[in-house]
Amino acid sequence: MKNEILLIEDDRDIREALSELIHDEGYEVRTAENGLKGLERLQEGKLPDLILVDLMMPTMSGGEFILKARELLKDKVMPIIVMSALNNAEARATELGASGHLKKPLALEELCTMVSKFCH
């Protein structure tokens, strides 16, 4: 059974490129263009193994999504990786209780290492 990753990103080009790459690495990918859509996808079928989420998004930001998702998941373990171009991305990730962060623009190797760390 393949590990499944939920990818939440508002920029279409990033979303599509990432989605294809992750797929190439051998994972199933579910995508959403904002936090609100991300919450909907999270509740469809079985839970994903990892969530990759952008911070600056319209309708519902990544930060808000993480808080809502934690509420929804209660005590279930769910690794969430924050992706951001912000200079304070790491601090924001820690503040939000995320499992890790990826700085934009993303480096392919870094992305693969991070994903494989949470998906066995």
Add this chain to the structure above:
Amino acid sequence: MGTHLNPQYAEVLIVDDRPENLLALEASLESRDYTVVKANSGYEALRYLLHFEPALILMDVQMPGLDGFETVALLKKSERTRSIPIIFLTAINIDEKYARRGYQYGAVDYIYKPFDSDILRSKVSVFVDLHKKSRQLIEVQKLLAEGERTARAHEIAQLEVMSLKRERAEQKKYRELVDGIQHGFVWSIDALTMQPIFISKSAESILGYPLTSLLNEGNFLEKHLTPEDRESFSKTIRNLKKTDHDSGMEHRFVRSDGKTTWLHTGVQLTDNGDGTRDEIRGLSVDITELKQANQMVENAHLRAELLSEASRILSDTVDSGPNFKLLAEGLVPKFANLVYIELHPEFDPVETVEASAAVEPEHSRLRQLRNALELGRSMVKENSEFPAEYPRSIPLIAGFENLLAEPIYIRGNCRGSVCISFKDSTTEYSDEDSLMVKDLARRIAVAADNAHLYRKAQDAIRSRDEFLSIASHELKTPLTPLKLQTQSLLRAVKSGKITSLGPERMERMLETSDRQIDRLTRLIEELLDISRITSGKLELAPTHFDLVALIRETMDRFSDQMSHSGSKIELDLPESLLVHWDSFRIEQVLVNLLTNAIKYGDGKPIEIHGAEKDGYVDLLFRDHGIGIAAEDHARIFARFERAVSSSHFGGLGLGLYIVSQIVDSHSGKITVDSEVGLGSTFRVRIAADPIPLRDSSKSGSHRAGSPHSPTSTLEVFP
């Protein structure tokens, strides 16, 4: 005492134990010159002599009980009776020895019985006459002494009169001296009744009442003192003791004209000179000028203190806007009973402030006053100087009797006012007060201007920080797919799996990368435009071209993006619109307005209209998307501003700013008409051939379409 005052009256005492002898003697002595008094024993004679003083005593020697000699011996012991002449009458003792004894006892003569009546009578007459003469002498002496006394008394009286005259003269001199004092007056009142006894003339001018009225109205000082000083004054003068040293006090006297005179009064309790009554004497000196001078110094200190405190409060609050509440509270009640500070909302983000104590004017009245205040003009003390359009009743409103209003000028424009109402109608404000309020208004103006500039600077910094954060996000966003695709291709090439990707996948990857490069290019151009605009170097290269053709070309370039968004474009354009504009810049306007319509259009149809009328070209872009709230309409054309939260939509938020700057530089106008949820309409109106661009048209024509050929420079920021 039985002594007769009449010197012509005399008595002769005859003493004998035998009544027949007494009768015989009385008969022979009978005379108009004296009265005969009889005594039948020595005792009876002594009793008589206790009360009377006879001119002569005729005494029988031989008597039972107390004999003649013994009786005389007793008489000689008394001072009063010692000098009375005594003639002994005897029948038997005629020898020398016996007679000598009689003389030893003080007898003046002996008459032997039987005696010769004539001799006896003549002897008696001599003694009576002597007695009378000596009595007369005494009377004369008495009279003489009396006369002397009277003369002396007269003399004394004359001396007294003289001294009195001298005293009067001195008193007059003293009064003249006292009356000569112009800045003070002396007075005295009865310590018991408190009725005035004396008030010197200068009191009239100092107190403003005629002396007659002051003298007739009881304790004149106490009566006219201000209520706050009256009690301590009364207490002091009622508890005065003679041993008290001149105790000075200061108090205020209300003159007949209502003005207040400050007096320094020293009082003393003393008797009036003859010990019949006690007086309170006082010297009151007019110290009004001194007080006023002191008051002025004090006021100057107070004003300086208040102003310095005001400056401190104003400078302490440069970040939050002037704290007028604190400022006003600092002035009440020390300086005024009401302070009202009002500033144009632009300069006063907090609120308009009133502070008052004691007097609480109705709020609505205060508003009425404020409304009546003509901005840009000082109200002055005299009611008549209120402009005719002011309701005349305003200065009569409680608490506004003494109103001082001062406009607050900020950079030459009246932007508010300070109104200060003073304690009461009697506290007239001075020129210094007026200057203080002017100073205060200036300080408020400076502080408000500083705070305003500070807020503007803070806003600008916030906008810039937000812009930098957005710019960072926007610039990095295209880099992510670009980098991912490049690295992915690179990895495939290195691992020899490039062929397994397939041509379709490779094309898609390259197309994505190409789009990212376009995005970056646009962002960089936008940034460069901003940089040019802010440094005032937006250079226009006007050319003659067809606007309709330009619009259609632009549409073609955006067809892909439009189909992606789902918005349909409805064009309403004439055949052609010939204009003399900078085509490159105008294309930026079109692109920005179009992308905004697509971005915020919510997938609904977008209308674009173009028309020319009276030499002006009107362009209209209408979407039916999220719209813009009315309060944001002005803001959206500013740098780094956008109406919605930055995280929702991509872009640098510079689009509309650049658009407005370009339209401006073409001497055109851009307006927005929008409602939340119903969409937005942007209208651009520019002259087809704007005058400012005409001069450069000849030189600019051969470089048509070249955005980098500077032909005219417009100062965007003056």
